[in-house]
Amino acid sequence: MIEVTAGDMGPGMMSGGPGGHMVMMRLQASANSVSAGQVSLLVFNAGALTHEVIVLPLHAGQGAGERPVGPDGRIDETGSLAEASQTCGPGAGEGIRPGTTAWTTTALQPGRYELICNFPGHYTAGMYTELGVTSP
Template sequence: MNLFDTTGAAPMRLTVKPAKVPPGTVSLRASNTGTIAHEVVVLPLAAGQAIGKRPVEADNRVSEAGSLGEASHNCGEGKGGGIAPVFSSWVTLTLKPGRYEVVCNFAGHYAGGMRAELDVTQ
């Protein structure tokens, strides 16, 4: 995963490569190539649900209910205070077949475009 932001008018981005993985144990590595801290949260998508359509709450974040895991620890696995620029983090999950939305859930980042789809297929 690549986390990217700009200081200009272009939107923030989060890319997932590869975007399709087989079911089972999956390690996701997030590299922050932007200029501010980010995180990665993995959320399941319901059938027919499109990415980018989660309601943004009053704190400018989306609900993390049902989260399967998070990478937000500088040079470490799991939760932390955020991935600083030029650093990486990772999380290892067991994923079932389905669709997942990978998001940065720092205030305003989801609405700013930091979301991508991860498909787990047989």
């Protein structure tokens, strides 16, 4: 099981991030890599805002945080493999409320994946992390 923490500094609180970008949100996973097969994510929302975690494959040459963002502040979720966004429950829902958990389990093949929060503006604020999946 991978534990994922969704964090934010709350509304109106921002700090300077790498490259001079303003960052106020993050996703942090307890492991950067897992073996292929059934993978469970347990997501804790340590922030003040509602969040979610979606699993998307990364294509060759694509890095975490490089997906195009639409005018609505969200990325295209086409190809999503799993979602943890139900407060105190498994799978998809309306979001993980502050101080609560959600979880999801999915089968992952060897490759590179990105865990993201796709609430408007959260991805561009730094809510993504890469997960490598290796052969068993």
